[in-house]
Amino acid sequence: MTYTLILLRHGESEWNQKNLFTGWVDVDLTDKGRAEAARGGELMKEAGLLPDVVHTSVLRRAITTANLALDACDRHWIPVHRSWRLNERHYGALQGLDKAATREKYGDEQFMLWRRSFDTPPPPIEQGSEFDQTGDPRYVGVEVPLTECLKDVIPRMMPYWEDEITDDLKSGQTVLVVAHGNSLRALVKHLDGISDEEIAGLNIPTGMPLVYEIGDDMMPTGPSRYLDPEAAAAAAAAVANQGKK
Numbered sequence: 641m642t643y644t645l646i647l648l649r650h651g652e653s654e655w656n657q658k659n660l661f662t663g664w665v666d667v668d669l670t671d672k673g674r675a676e677a678a679r680g681g682e683l684m685k686e687a688g689l690l691p692d693v694v695h696t697s698v699l700r701r702a703i704t705t706a707n708l709a710l711d712a713c714d715r716h717w718i719p720v721h722r723s724w725r726l727n728e729r730h731y732g733a734l735q736g737l738d739k740a741a742t743r744e745k746y747g748d749e750q751f752m753l754w755r756r757s758f759d760t761p762p763p764p765i766e767q768g769s770e771f772d773q774t775g776d777p778r779y780v781g782v783e784v785p786l787t788e789c790l791k792d793v794i795p796r797m798m799p800y801w802e803d804e805i806t807d808d809l810k811s812g813q814t815v816l817v818v819a820h821g822n823s824l825r826a827l828v829k830h831l832d833g834i835s836d837e838e839i840a841g842l843n844i845p846t847g848m849p850l851v852y853e854i855g856d857d858m859m860p861t862g863p864s865r866y867l868d869p870e871a872a873a874a875a876a877a878a879v880a881n882q883g884k885k
């Protein structure tokens with residue numbers, strides 16, 4: 641028996657457009673991001689891959705992307721589950737800072753360590769500062785991080801994969817997960833068995849459905865595929881180049 645899993649990073653956000661580090665800051669989609677989300681839904685419809693259930697983070701850019709994509713494939717009515725565990729990586733004190741200016745100030749190497757290394761977290765955000773999420777009502781009972789590297793995302797995201805998403809897959813449902821560049825990198829790292837070093841080179845494009853066939857062991861039976869591979873490759877390269885002028 642195989643099961644279908646579709647991963648979708650949210651469409652372009654206002655801070656993607658402005659080239660700002662975002663993390664847990666709850667920014668909206670741009671018009672381009674809304675169009676990307678709808679296109680993602682159309683691609684799923686054209687491929688005959690219609691989700692039975694959707695899981696999202698608790699951030700607006702993922703929630704709105706899911707709504708628009710599901711509307712575009714007439715699946716606006718399916719059950720929805722949300723969890724902070726699917727949130728973007730917390731970007732610490734970099735949240736709200738311009739990526740190009742940060743790269744210029746700290747240099748290429750430090751910039752890339754913060755963005756893509758497995759285990760170098762950015763400096764922690766100051767509690768109570770403008771872009772700190774401590775005290776946000778959606779995180780009652782959650783220990784809100786002050787910064788995270790990818791290594792920190794794995795232990796907070798994986799329980800949700802193991803306890804919630806795989807349950808839906810095992811019941812035979814086509815599962816859509818709408819999340820973020822770095823929370824999805826953590827999940828793809830697990831599914832594709834990518835090493836701590838090689839994960840630095842993986843970038844997930846916005847609004848591009850990525851499909852896995854999953855076996856009974858809840859691991860992929862073969863390589864994943866983007867529904868629009870050429871557009872996905874170009875968009876992933878653009879993500880990789882963020883911060884460069």
Ligand SMILES: O=C(O)[C@@H](CO)OP(=O)(O)O
Pocket residue numbers: 656660661662663664728731755821822879882
């Ligand atoms: O700012 C962020 O939260 C993420 C995703 O937009 O950026 P990056 O791709 O640099 O990790």
